[in-house]
Amino acid sequence: MQIDAPRDYDQLKALLVARRPDLPRRLQQVAEFAVSHPDELAFGTAASIAELAQVQPSTLVRFAKAIGYSGFSDLQSVFRRRMRDRWPDYGERLRSLHEARPSAEDPAKLLFGFAEAATASIHRMRQTVAARDLDAAVDILAEAETIYLVGLRRAFPVAAYLAYALPKLGIRTSLIDNVAHMGADQIAHAGPQDALLAISFSPYTQATIDLAEAAAQRGAPVVALTDSPFSPLAEIASVWLEIVEADFAAFRSMAATLCLAMTLAVAVGERRAG
């Protein structure tokens, strides 16, 4: 029996799903509960876990011994270690990101840094984007005949992505890519029945602001994705959503902005369909 009893959660989980069919009924019940509620196993007491899993506390001890541990506490330590080994929270991670020397010669470390920056950005976005503003933005875009997309320089990939995704959802879209410096002409037909989605981050590209202003003066409602209440786009826009991306090695993440862009696309598509 001593040969079993892994100290690592993933191994334990594999062992559980492998041996569950051979176990008695109540012990199967515990195994199921353990893999689907590992957090409870880590925090709860034997009594509380037993109640949630609808077994007796003694069954937990039997279960632990059946799979090779010395007792329930021994088993629980594996679940606790799993929580301990989880990543530190986002405040700490952001801090360590800025303290880290971004000159890492090892590309793998760079990858790690960018991954951290992206994850942190997404996490922050989820807490700062207000559901009401998001709803308002979707309202405007869902009623538009044509959605004009403006995003230049760093913001261009986001606009380009939307120009790919929106038509797939049956939404008439026009990407203002300013090719051959024809942005003003590309947007000339936008009117109150349309909408403009403008994307720009500090340092704001003047051309984006000019195009957004032109559209607004023609009566087209403007939805803006930008990074500050003081952004020139925020003044122009009917609705604006704040996205602050974390940076690493002097390059800002784009993960949160893209998430938001995808959300807008799908939400608009569904609101039109529904």
Add this chain to the structure above:
Amino acid sequence: MQIDAPRDYDQLKALLVARRPDLPRRLQQVAEFAVSHPDELAFGTAASIAELAQVQPSTLVRFAKAIGYSGFSDLQSVFRRRMRDRWPDYGERLRSLHEARPSAEDPAKLLFGFAEAATASIHRMRQTVAARDLDAAVDILAEAETIYLVGLRRAFPVAAYLAYALPKLGIRTSLIDNVAHMGADQIAHAGPQDALLAISFSPYTQATIDLAEAAAQRGAPVVALTDSPFSPLAEIASVWLEIVEADFAAFRSMAATLCLAMTLAVAVGERRAG
């Protein structure tokens, strides 16, 4: 005293650093230990924590009461809640993502889903991208005179981003955007002294593959970002990196791919400088 006692960890942490100077010596000691070892506070018993912090268990109770809690257990619940509120692990999140009905009418839920997909993608990438392949890719790109970028349809935003970032690092870059269907001409001058970075995911865009093949036949080394060993790009490429993005609501994340693109850009820039 009852007015204090925040239930939220961040508030508690702020309270601790604010009130620490006014506290007695041993209580300061506990406060320091608490903010620097919050995991221990969550999991440990009063005895084990006391030993690590080099105080008596009774001091912990005094400490908890001094800052407004009913006792040590009450204080500890805040630290435990902090761990509980951390995100569940990625396996669970991916599963729940697929089980979730993506028809959520609430845009906030869509945003949540896309955020999950992006985070999971990034996490998976970090485990699957091999440091050796990454190094090899950087080697090839760092030696190139000009880096040609090919990415169409869904992959175009990534190529467009690199066309923005690489020149900022002093790297000669040429974006093959296939404007006016002139992709073949845009790439005509690529040779062994250059390199091609090709990006394509299932369903693979034929034009991307054709362009990559043309460049390879001209002797240009090809680095590919793609999603499977069976991708046609993998055959053509000198080095290829595997990126599997999670999808949500029928749309795939791009977060991991962009992280990798940023990494390549900065790593190439540094290898050239160093």
Add this chain to the structure above:
DNA sequence: CCAAGCTTGAAACATTCGTTCCGCTCGTGC
């Protein structure tokens, strides 16, 4: 149909935990 063996539930047990209380120590002000 019966008996052996395993599974299960509940209670009793020992241990460990958090808490409280008491007395000593140190610093401060009269």
Add this chain to the structure above:
DNA sequence: GCACGAGCGGAACGAATGTTTCAAGCTTGG
């Protein structure tokens, strides 16, 4: 220099925990 009070450590208490035990229930093989 003395008295007072806060701070602190250690022991004792009661509560809650994990564990063990035991008998009843069930399944299985003869």
